[in-house]
Amino acid sequence: DVKVTQSSRYLVKRTGEKVFLECVQDMDHENMFWYRQDPGLGLRLIYFSYDVKMKEKGDIPEGYSVSREKKERFSLILESASTNQTSMYLCASSPGHPQGGSYNSPLHFGNGTRLTVT
Amino acid sequence: GQNIDQPTEMTATEGAIVQINCTYQTSGFNGLFWYQQHAGEAPTFLSYNVLDGLEEKGRFSSFLSRSKGYSYLLLKELQMKDSASYLCAGPRNNKFYFGSGTKLNVKP
Numbered sequence: 001d002v003k004v005t006q007s008s009r010y011l012v013k014r015t016g017e018k019v020f021l022e023c024v025q026d027m028d029h030e031n032m033f034w035y036r037q038d039p040g041l042g043l044r045l046i047y048f049s050y051d052v053k054m055k056e057k058g059d060i061p062e063g064y065s066v067s068r069e070k071k072e073r074f075s076l077i078l079e080s081a082s083t084n085q086t087s088m089y090l091c092a093s094s095p096g097h098p099q100g101g102s103y104n105s106p107l108h109f110g111n112g113t114r115l116t117v118t
Numbered sequence: 119g120q121n122i123d124q125p126t127e128m129t130a131t132e133g134a135i136v137q138i139n140c141t142y143q144t145s146g147f148n149g150l151f152w153y154q155q156h157a158g159e160a161p162t163f164l165s166y167n168v169l170d171g172l173e174e175k176g177r178f179s180s181f182l183s184r185s186k187g188y189s190y191l192l193l194k195e196l197q198m199k200d201s202a203s204y205l206c207a208g209p210r211n212n213k214f215y216f217g218s219g220t221k222l223n224v225k226p
Contacts, residue, residue: 033214041218042205042217042219043207043216045213045214045215048212090160104149104209106153106163106166107151107153107163107214108163109161112159112160
């Protein structure tokens with residue numbers, strides 16, 4: 001079974017702090033994703049990566065950056081946390097490269113990190 | 119966004135059948151995924167339709183019509199443990215786009 005592990009289940013940080021959310025997958029998947037999930041808004045893509053050292057902006061990248069130095073690890077960084085970044089953050093991975101610009105394998109999600117910024 | 123629409127919430131009775139609909143822009147996706155998410159947990163993969171028609175997996179079936187931008191998830195013989203949110207998602211341009219999810223309440 002694919003295992004996607006997020007380093008923290010719950011985090012409480014103060015406004016202005018730099019926050020690191022770590023995600024590790026153990027199935028040698030090429031693609032990794034960071035989403036945030038908010039009530040009524042569903043899952044929104046922050047950043048994704050389809051290879052080591054490669055990254056692409058998702059739909060809401062502002063205020064975030066990412067790092068993928070190794071294939072199995074994809075880190076999300078909040079440079080200066082703000083209260084509107086309080087959310088559930090979900091990391092996911094999937095195998096293979098998109099066919100014709102589209103994935104045909106499902107995402108495998110970690111258990112999520114519930115971040116509260118006060 | 120990709121204007122993926124799902125009903126916000128549905129209620130059904132244990133043992134019954136329920137259909138959860140998902141509509142999207144027809145210029146979008148190359149197939150459609152369904153995920154189940156229990157409260158406080160990660161989404162888990164349920165089904166994938168790449169072609170039009172019905173895919174059956176035990177108590178769960180999923181249907182896709184690409185020309186109509188329409189999919190549904192059919193749950194039969196509902197059990198209490200099926201109380202969860204159900205998310206549809208479409209892949210396009212190297213991304214997955216998710217609907218807001220339908221919260222299904224199964225009552226005894």
